[in-house]
Amino acid sequence: MVTYLAKRIRYSLLVLLGVVTVVFFLFNVLPADPVRLTMGQRTDFKTAQNIQHDLGLDKPLWTRYALFLNDLSPIAVHERSDAAKQMYGYIQLFPVSGKYALTLQWPYLGRSYRTRREVTSVLGEALPGTMLLALAAMVFATIAGIALGIVAALNKGKIADTIALTASVVGISMPSFFAGLLIAYIFGYLLHSVTGLNMTGSLWDYDAFTGRHLAVRNMILPALALGIRPLAIITQLTRSALLDVLQQDYIRTAYAKGLPKYKVVLRHALPNALNPVITAVTGWLAELLAGAFFIEYIFGWKGIGKITVDALDKFDFPLVMGAVLLTAFIFIVINLLTDMLYGMLDPRVRLY
């Protein structure tokens, strides 16, 4: 298990480096002028040159790439100056020369061209909202989906199966923005007096008198809207995988041992049927962690998705780059966790 993990981690780091490289070069060949974007439309030549120098755009491409990697790496080499310290917020480990020191830092993603705020802090502000929403949606979808899948598989061809299948087809075919609008309208408006939920709202509510406070109930409707499609897919995957596993010889063995049905299904069949479900759940979770633009927009939920789309609209490259790298990082971490989960559920996987 340890060698298996070490191998996975090594691969993950390689993938991350690859993504960083691709992202860097992609954004450096895009035909948009960061100087223009930073300065607005009217500026004199000298100021433009200063900005160019400030952003490091006068240096050759490879130097910029090396500096970019240095900025992103948690362990980096930086100038030993107060200005640099303030800019990167590093902790000095030990000096390498008179001028430079090895430092420990958060990855530095630059500043937004538009607001001059640090990208890290902009993303950091939006991340908890997105994460909570994604987790809530997936927990709901996974638990309900697996349960429905089991019910459908055990009643194959009967009425419960037909209902579950039909409902899941509807769930899969419904676009998220439509589901979101529908849910917001029904539960947040028509049934507002019953549910007490609002059509829109974020994780943090602002009150004129008491100030900022947590509003978890605002999460219910967007999580429901986000969870519908994964729920439908997990139901179908669980059903088909379980039907397949229930045909296996070891299930017959389990019955021959005299085990009750619930034990056969939950202990012998389900763990063997979960592989495709895990793939779907984790893939979906990673995707949702990158932000669900439609849902965040409809419910006015402050999250990564909304920030990214706004930044794209304004050519705010550092922010977009930061969002892309964050997304890639999340995907890689989730993939690593998925591999560990496979290994835990199925001992045969640990061989590879």
Place this chain on the structure above:
Amino acid sequence: MHGNEPILAVEDVAITFDGKQPFTAVHQISFAIGRGKTLAIVGESGSGKSLTALSLMGLLPATASVKGRMFLNTVDDTYALHELKDTHQWMQVRGRKAGMIFQEPMSALNPVLKVGSQLAEAILAGHDVTLHEANKLAVSWLDKVQLPFPEKIYHRYPHQLSGGQKQRVMIAMAMCNDPVLLIADEPTTALDVTVQADIIQLMKQLQQTHHTAMLFITHDLALASTIADEVLVLYKGEIVEYGATAQVLHAPKHPYTAALLACRPSAQQKNKKLPVVEDFLDTGVSTIKPEGMPPVQVTNAELLKVKDLNVWFVGRKEPGKPVSYFKAVDDVSFTLHKGEVLGLVGESGCGKSTLSRSLIGLLPVHSGSILYNNKELAHAAPKVWYDVRRDIQMIFQDPYASLNPRLTIGDAIMEPMRVHNIVPVKQLQQEMLRLLDLVHLPADAAHRYPHQFSGGQRQRIGIARALALQPKLLICDESVSALDVSVQAQILNLLKELQYEFQLTYLFISHDLGVVYYISDRVMVMQTGKIVEAGTAEQVLKHPVNEYTGKLVGAMPKLL
């Protein structure tokens, strides 16, 4: 229980499948097994023997329904098995009063649970003990089925055990609640003969100590004769013979039983045509004098000369460079003369399939030489292989998996001919029909798909496909192992017939010593990648010198 009541009494049981085309798989069969006795149900695939076994545990597929009466008698109770409905009702019998062992130890254990906890689970189902006590009992049962280091085995997963070891775990699982009836459905079919002998020994021993009644399902009459007190022969769902073992074997009443006994390849039939079931059923006689077959002239010309061949697989790898190897074929040398049949025997994992695959270039050779007609094949260029592949063809083991399900039989046979331009395109169709005729398949088979054929027919298709290139050397890798004994006889006859007609040379690989002895001129025995003994069939299989060969020969079940 009153005195001499049997443990299991089956009365007029019929098993039918509903659905669009309802059919009856088992017709009105009745039998009984006494305490400590063994009844063997013998039959070929489709005879209904496994269904009969499954019906006793309520494990039939949902589309099947059972009529008739089945009673299981224990010391205190009588269970009317035919009245049990759902899982909950069956639970009082399954595992507790009747245990079952299945054919495929590879798939019968749950791959994601430790074997020890799967065993403990069975113990918990039948005993009123704590989990801790169940675990202890599980370890002691692993010891009872003679597994080495039971504490360690407890923590293993199924994929870490060999087939024989898994089957021992299954036996422990079936016996741990001291059932009155043990049902064994082909428990040793997937195992090597030496392992089979050990497993049978273990089952007999456990049966004696626990006085269990045993229902032993098998396709192998010889195996049945080594373990059973009584034998029941099933044919197309009907009992054709039922009686004491010795009587059934020595004085079979029904021609089918006689046929089953006769079509096993044996020493007396060497160089003769094997009788097939139809011969007996058509005439209704109980003995048939085997026809002689014209022998093929073995020449001194060396067709294939293998020298110091090594096929290794990379075991552990350090970045860039392999550091350890698994030597699947280890310094093997042999010569194959034109017109002869060379048998290659050995147990699973000995490297015989790897050897055959490397001979036709499906696996890379590590070192050594393969000379075919004085052409070097080891590390040969694709161009060389293209020509040689015409001459060396292979007939694979699994007639189900080795045919592409989406190609019609006609296309499957014509494809290699097209690749190698064997005949002009206009004559392809005609040539294909000729090949079908050659393997005794009807012409309309050309438009059908593999799933529409039986195992034996598919193996004929495989042979036709191999013959399409007009090869000189045929490698038969366990080509008759998956077939019923009556079908096996037909295919062996066909192979002999074709050999004579086209002056073919065979490398015949099998684990079945009887078949190899019947068909081969010379025999090689392979163990852990090495050839340990070689010589004429008579020499090697009747008077083995090597200790391992002796063990193999000794482990073959023989008719009493």
